[in-house]
Amino acid sequence: xxxxxVTNTVDEYCNRLWKALHKLPGSERDEIxxxxxxxxxxxxxxxxxxxxxxLTEILRAVGxxxxxxxxxxxxxxxxxxxxxxxPWVLLRATLRWAATSVVGVMAFLATVIGYGCGTVFFLxxxxxxxxxxxxxxxxxxxxxxxxxxxxxxxxxxVLYGISVRPPAFVLGTxxxxxGPVRELLGxxxxxxxxxxxxxxxxxxxxxxRWFIARFKPRRNGVRHSLTRCRTPILTTNTKRNPTTGxxxxxxxxxxxxxxxxxxL
Amino acid sequence: MIHSMARYSASKPSSDLWExxxxxxxxxxxxLASLWKSNHYGLEILHALDGRSSLALAEGTLYLILNRLxxxxxxxxxxxxxxTGHPRKYYWLTEEGRERLRAxxxxxxxxxxxxxxxxxxxxARKERINAAR
Numbered sequence: 001x002x003x004x005x006v007t008n009t010v011d012e013y014c015n016r017l018w019k020a021l022h023k024l025p026g027s028e029r030d031e032i033x034x035x036x037x038x039x040x041x042x043x044x045x046x047x048x049x050x051x052x053x054x055l056t057e058i059l060r061a062v063g064x065x066x067x068x069x070x071x072x073x074x075x076x077x078x079x080x081x082x083x084x085x086x087p088w089v090l091l092r093a094t095l096r097w098a099a100t101s102v103v104g105v106m107a108f109l110a111t112v113i114g115y116g117c118g119t120v121f122f123l124x125x126x127x128x129x130x131x132x133x134x135x136x137x138x139x140x141x142x143x144x145x146x147x148x149x150x151x152x153x154x155x156x157x158v159l160y161g162i163s164v165r166p167p168a169f170v171l172g173t174x175x176x177x178x179g180p181v182r183e184l185l186g187x188x189x190x191x192x193x194x195x196x197x198x199x200x201x202x203x204x205x206x207x208x209r210w211f212i213a214r215f216k217p218r219r220n221g222v223r224h225s226l227t228r229c230r231t232p233i234l235t236t237n238t239k240r241n242p243t244t245g246x247x248x249x250x251x252x253x254x255x256x257x258x259x260x261x262x263x264l
Numbered sequence: 265m266i267h268s269m270a271r272y273s274a275s276k277p278s279s280d281l282w283e284x285x286x287x288x289x290x291x292x293x294x295x296l297a298s299l300w301k302s303n304h305y306g307l308e309i310l311h312a313l314d315g316r317s318s319l320a321l322a323e324g325t326l327y328l329i330l331n332r333l334x335x336x337x338x339x340x341x342x343x344x345x346x347x348t349g350h351p352r353k354y355y356w357l358t359e360e361g362r363e364r365l366r367a368x369x370x371x372x373x374x375x376x377x378x379x380x381x382x383x384x385x386x387x388a389r390k391e392r393i394n395a396a397r
Contacts, residue, residue: 035327038351038353042350062322068325075332
């Protein structure tokens with residue numbers, strides 16, 4: 001196979017990879033492509049005779065550019081999410097993660113529910129002045145407490161928002177039920193809703209970031225086992241504080257403390 | 265290979281999935297171990313792993329893992345002009361990477377020893393069957 005054709009094929013592969021990595025920062029993107037290109041050329045040089053079939057086999061072994069880029073981007077999204085407070089970044093990262101693992105699904109659900117509740121609180125605060133008799137904190141039959149919108153009917157009551165009917169928790173629609181409903185907060189609703197909304201968003205971001213930092217997917221599962229393991233292997237590493245004589249915090253506790261320290 | 269095996273389908277036998285998971289879980293340790301003695305570039309690491317068929321992995325995946333290890337501070341890298349017409353990116357273990365590999369190794373030794381104790385009756389039965397033949 002002529003050298004020009006080899007170079008063109010390798011360049012075409014690298015171009016596809018470079019385009020597929022469009023979500024990564026430019027320098028990181030260049031670095032990855034440069035390294036993969038170097039790898040392909042090394043493999044080509046090591047072959048005694050480069051035919052089209054050999055070259056195709058080398059490129060196949062490196063992997064499909066789109067799949068490779070998707071793995072790089074998935075990891076980059078999680079890495080970015082551990083330093084981000086943006087709900088959008090955290091939602092996207094956990095959604096991507098949810099496609100690959102059960103822990104990811106849990107993290108995504110927790111994030112959706114948390115931000116969902118925050119959104120209900122903010123919407124309630126915003127809509128209260130427009131629908132003062134329909135938005136509120138409602139005490140409904142069967143010990144149901146609902147923060148959100150009431151359809152205004154005593155018979156066939158439907159509540160939209162965050163509802164708690166012990167032991168159930170509902171984010172969405174609850175009803176229809178029969179019986180009177182009573183509003184509990186009145187004019188206090190807006191400030192309380194804003195406060196709860198802010199709290200929900202902050203707490204959800206905090207939990208999502210901790211989830212990602214603690215359980216983010218790795219090629220190796222040993223690290224997490226190490227932090228949870230209680231066998232003597234780890235106790236050989238256990239250190240004591242020279243002043244207090246107390247045992248040093250476990251890696252998981254240290255991680256959590258550092259994490260809180262960054263936020264508070 | 266690992267890369268494609270990890271993308272398993274529900275139709276695969278569970279033993280295959282188990283093998284894939286086990287390999288996947290050990291790759292990071294294998295890559296760190298391949299850098300224990302000296303600095304290597306990607307293809308050299310791949311050759312070190314390829315020599316042991318159970319550790320073979322998709323070539324693109326290797327760079328993803330190295331990238332991740334670098335971000336975690338376990339390895340460092342540097343471009344070196346090797347006189348081949350294109351530079352090579354050499355990797356080496358940082359002190360943190362060495363400590364991490366030591367911890368992994370300690371865990372692995374304990375883990376495999378515990379598992380071997382449990383597997384003893386299975387191994388002994390297999391040996392008895394072989395002896396009977």
